Every structure is written in structure tokens, then in C-alpha cells.
Amino acid sequence: MLQIRNLHASVDGKEILRGIDLDVNPGEVHAIMGPNGSGKSTLAQVLAGHEVYEVPEDQSTVTFLGENLLEMPAEERARLGLFLAFQYPVEIPGITNEYFLRAALNETRKSRGLEEFDAMDFRELLQEKMAHINIDPGFAERFVNHGFSGGEKKRNEILQLAVLEPRLAILDETDSGLDIDALRIVSEGVNKLRSPNRAFIVVTHYQRLLNYIVPDFVHVLVNGRIVKSGDKNLALELEEKGYDWVKETFAGATA
Amino acid sequence: MPAHSPKSRAPKSHYIRDIARLDTSSAPERVRAIRAAGVAAFQTTDYPNTRMEEWRHTNIAPIVGTPYQSLVAPTEHGLTLSDVAPFLLGDGAWTELVFVNGYFADDLSVKGALPRGAFAGSLWEALLSDSGLAEAHLNHYLGPRNTFTHLNNAMLQDGAFVYAPKNAALETPVHLVFLSTAQRGPETAAHPRNLFVADAGSQVTLVESHVHLAGDTPYFNNLVVEIAVEANASVERYKVVREGARGNLLATTEVRQARDSRFRSFAFTLEGAIVRNQMCVALDGEGAECELHGLMLDDGERLIDNAVNITHLRPHCRSRIAYKGILGDRSKGVFLGKVHVLPEAQQTDSNQLSNYMLLSDHATINTKPQLEIYADDVKCTHGATVGAPPEPVIFYFRSRGMDERTARGMLTYGFADEVVSEVSVAALRERLEAYVFEKYSPRR
Numbered sequence: 058m059l060q061i062r063n064l065h066a067s068v069d070g071k072e073i074l075r076g077i078d079l080d081v082n083p084g085e086v087h088a089i090m091g092p093n094g095s096g097k098s099t100l101a102q103v104l105a106g107h108e109v110y111e112v113p114e115d116q117s118t119v120t121f122l123g124e125n126l127l128e129m130p131a132e133e134r135a136r137l138g139l140f141l142a143f144q145y146p147v148e149i150p151g152i153t154n155e156y157f158l159r160a161a162l163n164e165t166r167k168s169r170g171l172e173e174f175d176a177m178d179f180r181e182l183l184q185e186k187m188a189h190i191n192i193d194p195g196f197a198e199r200f201v202n203h204g205f206s207g208g209e210k211k212r213n214e215i216l217q218l219a220v221l222e223p224r225l226a227i228l229d230e231t232d233s234g235l236d237i238d239a240l241r242i243v244s245e246g247v248n249k250l251r252s253p254n255r256a257f258i259v260v261t262h263y264q265r266l267l268n269y270i271v272p273d274f275v276h277v278l279v280n281g282r283i284v285k286s287g288d289k290n291l292a293l294e295l296e297e298k299g300y301d302w303v304k305e306t307f308a309g310a311t312a
Numbered sequence: 313m314p315a316h317s318p319k320s321r322a323p324k325s326h327y328i329r330d331i332a333r334l335d336t337s338s339a340p341e342r343v344r345a346i347r348a349a350g351v352a353a354f355q356t357t358d359y360p361n362t363r364m365e366e367w368r369h370t371n372i373a374p375i376v377g378t379p380y381q382s383l384v385a386p387t388e389h390g391l392t393l394s395d396v397a398p399f400l401l402g403d404g405a406w407t408e409l410v411f412v413n414g415y416f417a418d419d420l421s422v423k424g425a426l427p428r429g430a431f432a433g434s435l436w437e438a439l440l441s442d443s444g445l446a447e448a449h450l451n452h453y454l455g456p457r458n459t460f461t462h463l464n465n466a467m468l469q470d471g472a473f474v475y476a477p478k479n480a481a482l483e484t485p486v487h488l489v490f491l492s493t494a495q496r497g498p499e500t501a502a503h504p505r506n507l508f509v510a511d512a513g514s515q516v517t518l519v520e521s522h523v524h525l526a527g528d529t530p531y532f533n534n535l536v537v538e539i540a541v542e543a544n545a546s547v548e549r550y551k552v553v554r555e556g557a558r559g560n561l562l563a564t565t566e567v568r569q570a571r572d573s574r575f576r577s578f579a580f581t582l583e584g585a586i587v588r589n590q591m592c593v594a595l596d597g598e599g600a601e602c603e604l605h606g607l608m609l610d611d612g613e614r615l616i617d618n619a620v621n622i623t624h625l626r627p628h629c630r631s632r633i634a635y636k637g638i639l640g641d642r643s644k645g646v647f648l649g650k651v652h653v654l655p656e657a658q659q660t661d662s663n664q665l666s667n668y669m670l671l672s673d674h675a676t677i678n679t680k681p682q683l684e685i686y687a688d689d690v691k692c693t694h695g696a697t698v699g700a701p702p703e704p705v706i707f708y709f710r711s712r713g714m715d716e717r718t719a720r721g722m723l724t725y726g727f728a729d730e731v732v733s734e735v736s737v738a739a740l741r742e743r744l745e746a747y748v749f750e751k752y753s754p755r756r
């Protein structure tokens with residue numbers, strides 16, 4: 058589904074990703090862990106198409122569902138089925154969740170030659186999705202993330218995921234700023250959305266999220282490179298030994 | 313400096329001529345006195361011009377330089393109920409009064425139920441009746457604002473009078489529709505005068521629509537509104553301006569609030585050529601609160617000026633100003649937020665925000681807060697933004713499959729809808745929502 062080869066990215070001439078290779082297949086959950094500044098969030102943003110990052114297209118390739126992802130603007134990546142749950146979702150006063158999500162879903166459907174949802178049908182769909190992942194129906198009429206608590210914003214990202222039904226969802230530090238109850242609610246939402254057709258990349262600093270969203274693979278990112286990959290036990294090992302352990306063990310990679 | 317600038321020599325003779333045509337025989341003594349003082353002040357003051365600080369960015373030379381003919385009596389309007397139906401909001405349940413070129417049109421108006429002792433109708437008829445109620449309040453709240461408010465006094469005749477008696481709650485809004493038809497030919501001026509009095513403990517919602525059937529014909533409305541909000545009373549007032557492409561409106565609203573009263577106001581300026589809404593509020597009783605909202609949708613060559621002027625005269629009052637605008641094409645916008653805190657007004661809590669979105673490189677907005685504070689224990693804040701939506705917001709839309717053009721359109725709609733969504737009168741809110749949606753949303 059997703060093949061990343063030798064992905065480099067820099068911002069203002071400073072290289073942040075320094076050659077990443079990663080394969081993600083349908084149904085898999087990959088966790089990307091790493092210390093602050095290792096490039097985790099950059100990887101998420103680069104995949105989503107944020108233009109602040111420079112990617113050398115002669116060296117790096119990213120293929121998603123057979124398409125050259127690096128050539129596409131962010132909106133086309135989204136329509137193709139790539140979704141980024143933001144670490145810091147923006148607030149959009151004046152636009153209700155319902156209106157925002159209907160517009161987003163219809164843009165995707167239009168690009169695939171599917172019929173667009175009218176207001177009535179979409180409302181029904183939205184209510185269904187909200188019920189499925191236990192979200193307060195009041196979310197529909199609220200302005201997008203406006204005045205939301207940290208936990209509400211993250212739940213709203215998961216609601217968007219549920220409605221847009223992407224093939225690949227990247228969760229960028231979805232656990233940051235969440236207390237244990239909010240973390241559990243958000244994780245339950247994600248788990249309900251796992252399917253054999255859909256893959257997840259879960260970017261996190263802490264292991265605790267992975268108790269709830271159990272990954273198939275764990276990758277440790279240090280200084281812009283994946284220095285170690287393993288199964289869910291790697292996350293536990295990392296939790297126990299700390300990031301200094303990987304930094305020391307893979308000192309060569311961090312040089 | 314020359315003793316006389318060209319603007320100060322701009323002609324007043326056409327107005328003087330029309331003032332002389334007014335019928336004075338039937339006018340009550342009080343009206344004659346107000347008119348006489350108005351004429352004198354009109355003749356001795358300069359027209360507002362761009363050398364005056366408050367008018368620096370508001371060039372009304374096209375109004376001053378046009379020899380408008382003022383209406384001095386109601387004319388046969390020739391309209392039917394179906395002509396005015398599109399402007400009505402209350403579905404037969406509200407009191408909706410229609411004024412054609414400033415004069416009350418009884419035959420086009422809808423009378424809803426009002427509590428005992430309440431009044432909603434023609435100011436002129438109220439002045440001619442012997443209750444003395446309108447007369448007691450008329451011209452009681454208007455300060456010496458400018459040449460055009462003097463002219464309004466000089467031409468004082470009809471307009472709306474709404475009275476909410478002590479402790480009464482008017483359950484449905486009172487809607488005042490000011491319809492300009494320019495039927496007397498181009499370059500017609502009207503000088504309507506409104507008076508709203510909310511007696512102690514009363515509650516009333518007023519909607520003022522300024523609309524037209526004038527096409528592209530030029531005309532000018534010179535409006536003065538006085539509002540008295542007595543102790544513990546609560547007034548919500550909506551003004552919606554949709555004047556013609558060449559229809560000008562200069563409006564001054566003067567509000568006096570007594571102890572523990574509340575006043576909430578919205579000024580929506582959607583269409584017109586030159587539109588100036590001056591909103592002056594005197595917080596003249598302890599614990600009074602006002603909340604003033606504005607939204608200008610400016611495009612074409614339009615000029616819209618929202619001037620807000622709040623005076624805190626007593627302690628423990630609270631004022632909020634939140635004005636926004638969207639400007640496109642070669643339009644011009646002006647916002648002045650003046651807050652004056654007098655020495656007695658300790659514990660004043662005042663905040664003003666003005667936010668403007670520019671859609672074109674040729675559009676301009678001049679926004680200025682002006683605080684004059686003479687008390688030492690006060691909290692007065694202000695903030696202003698002008699610009700386009702920040703890039704992270706655009707990226708958020710794009711990451712959800714919407715392109716930049718769609719994002720900007722939706723954000724523009726949302727910027728306007730944030731004000732509209734605060735409207736508590738459902739029928740009006742829905743109509744305004746449909747309007748901004750139609751105007752800005754890329755996805756209908």
C-alpha cells in the first residue's frame with residue numbers, strides 16, 4: 058500500500074529526515090516512536106503533503122496505492138485515501154463540523170466520480186458515524202474544534218477519520234495532552250476503525266498509547282532514520298530502557 | 313489656511329428650500345422647536361469632510377455634492393402587499409411596519425399582538441396624538457453629532473416610534489422595514505427619524521431593515537435613531553442594510569442606557585453605495601451593559617463606515633464591541649471604536665475587537681481604536697486583525713481533500729457566519745445565513 062524509499066526532507070536547509078525506508082500493507086498498524094526532534098512529526102507532515110518541507114525527488118520515492126505521492130498536492134493525497142490526524146488540530150470558527158465534513162467527503166467523492174451527499178443524507182451518515190465511535194451528537198453543530206478541549210479536538214480528528222474512511226491513517230501524537238480516560242476513548246474509536254483494508258501509522262513519543270492501539274510493527278526513529286524495527290515488544294523494551302538506550306546503541310546513526 | 317475650504321461652501325440651498333416646503337401648521341410645538349434649532353445648526357456647521365478626524369477616511373463628497381430633493385410629505389406609493397412581502401420576516405405573527413421613503417405606510421404593514429400599553433407605529437402619528445409619550449423622549453438623546461443629524465432635526469417628520477411599557481416583554485420582534493423606491497425620480501433624499509423607548513424592566517427586540525426597490529437610481533437616506541433603555545430594561549436591536557447600488561445611507565443611532573439595563577446590537581451592512589453607521593451609546597446608570605456587533609460585506613466600489621462611540625458615565629458598566637468585515641474588489645471600509653471613560657466611571661470593563669478580511673489587493677480597511685480614559689480603576693482592552701486566513705488553517709482543509717480555493721471560500725463564509733450565528737431571532741438568522749452562504753461559499 059505504502060512504500061517509502063530513502064525519504065529525505067529538510068526545512069530551511071536543515072535536514073530532518075535522512076533516508077527513511079518503510080513498507081506498510083493493508084490492515085497493518087505501524088508505530089513510529091522516537092525522542093523529541095527525531096523527525097516523527099516531520100514524517101507525518103511530509104506524507105500528508107505539507108509544502109514547508111523540501112523533499113529531493115531525485116533521491117526519495119513514496120508510492121501510495123501505486124501512485125507517486127510526492128508529485129501530488131495535499132488535497133489529492135487526501136482524496137486518494139491518506140488521512141493525517143493532527144497533533145494540533147486548528148480551530149475554525151464559523152464553520153460547523155457538519156458543513157466542514159460534508160464538504161470534505163464530497164470533494165473526495167467527486168474526485169472518484171461518485172455522487173455527492175446532500176445535506177439530509179449526510180446528516181444521517183454523520184449521526185451513524187458518531188454513534189459508532191461514541192461521539193456526542195452535539196459535535197455536528199459545533200464550529201470545527203472551536204473552543205474544544207484537547208481531548209475533544211483529538212476525538213474530533215477520529216470522527217473525521219470515521220467519516221472520510223481513508224485507506225491509510227497517520228495519527229500524529231494523538232495521545233499528547235490526553236488524560237488516561239480521553240486516551241482510552243480515542244483509542245477505542247481508532248480500534249473500531251481498524252479493518253483489513255485500512256492501515257495505520259501511529260506516531261507517538263510514549264508507549265502507553267500502544268497498550269490501547271496494539272501495533273503489528275514498531276519502528277524507532279532517531280535523528281531522521283529508522284534505527285530499529287520490531288514487534289510490539291520493542292515498544293515495551295524502549296519504555297523500560299529509555300531513549301538514551303537507542304541513542305547510545307545506535308550512536309553511529311545519530312552522528 | 314484658507315478661511316473657507318471648497319467643501320464648507322458646498323451648497324445647502326436645496327435643503328433649505330425643502331425645509332421651507334414642510335407643512336408647519338399641523339406640527340406640534342415641540343417639533344417646531346426641534347426643527348428651528350436644527351435649521352440654525354445645519355446652516356452654521358460644515359458638512360463632514362475628510363479633514364475632520366472622524367471622517368478622515370470617509371469621503372462623502374458624492375453625497376454632499378448632489379442636489380438631492382427631499383421629500384416633505386408622504387406620496388402615493390403605488391405598492392401592494394406582494395411588493396413588500398419579500399422583505400418581511402414574521403410570517404404574519406410579528407408587528408412589521410413598512411415605511412416608504414421614510415413615511416409610514418399603514419396599508420403595507422402587519423399588526424401583530426402587543427402587550428397592553430405598548431406602541432409600535434408612526435412617530436408622526438404618535439406626536440399628533442395627545443399622549444405626550446413620544447414628545448417627552450424625542451430629541452432627548454441625540455447629541456450635536458454633525459450637519460446631517462442637524463438636518464434630520466430640521467426635517468423632522470415621520471419614522472417609527474416603538475414603546476415597551478414598564479415590565480412588559482414584547483414576545484415577538486418588532487420589524488421596521490424602510491423601503492426606498494426613488495419613485496419621485498432620481499436624487500431623492502429622505503430623513504426618517506426613529507424613536508425606541510424601553511421603559512423600566514421591559515424587553516423588546518427590534519429589527520430594522522433598510523431595503524430598496526430603486527434599482528440603480530441614486531438616492532440618499534439620512535437617518536437618526538434614538539433609543540432609551542430604562543432601568544433593568546433589555547433591548548436587542550438588529551439593523552440590516554441592503555440599500556441600492558447607488559443608494560446612500562448616513563445613519564446615527566444614539567442610545568442612552570439607565571441602571572442595570574442591557575443593550576445588544578447588530579449592524580449588518582450588506583449592500584449600498586456609501587453607508588455609514590454611527591452607533592453612540594451612553595452608559596448612564598450603574599451596572600449597564602452593552603454588546604455591539606457589526607458585520608460589513610464590502611465589495612465593488614462601496615464605502616462602508618462603522619463608527620462606534622461608547623461613553624461610560626457611571627461606575628460598574630460593561631461594554632463589548634465586536635466588529636468584523638469582509639472587503640473585496642476596490643471597496644473601502646472604515647472602523648472607528650471610540651471608548652470614553654469619564655472620571656466617575658470606576659470599575660469600567662470595556663473590550664473591543666475588530667477583525668477584517670481582505671479578499672482583494674485593491675480593497676482597503678482603516679480600523680482604529682480610540683480610548684479616552686479619565687478613571688483610574690478600569691479594565692479597557694482592544695485588539696484588531698486585518699488579513700487572510702493563516703496558512704496552517706488552509707493546510708488543514710487541504711489535508712481533508714479540499715483545495716485552496718474551496719478553503720478560502722469556506723473560511724470567508726465562516727468568518728461572516730460567526731457573527732450571523734450570534735443572531736437570536738431565528739427567522740433573521742436563517743435569512744442572513746442563506747445570504748452569506750450564497751455570497752461566499754464555494755460549495756452550495
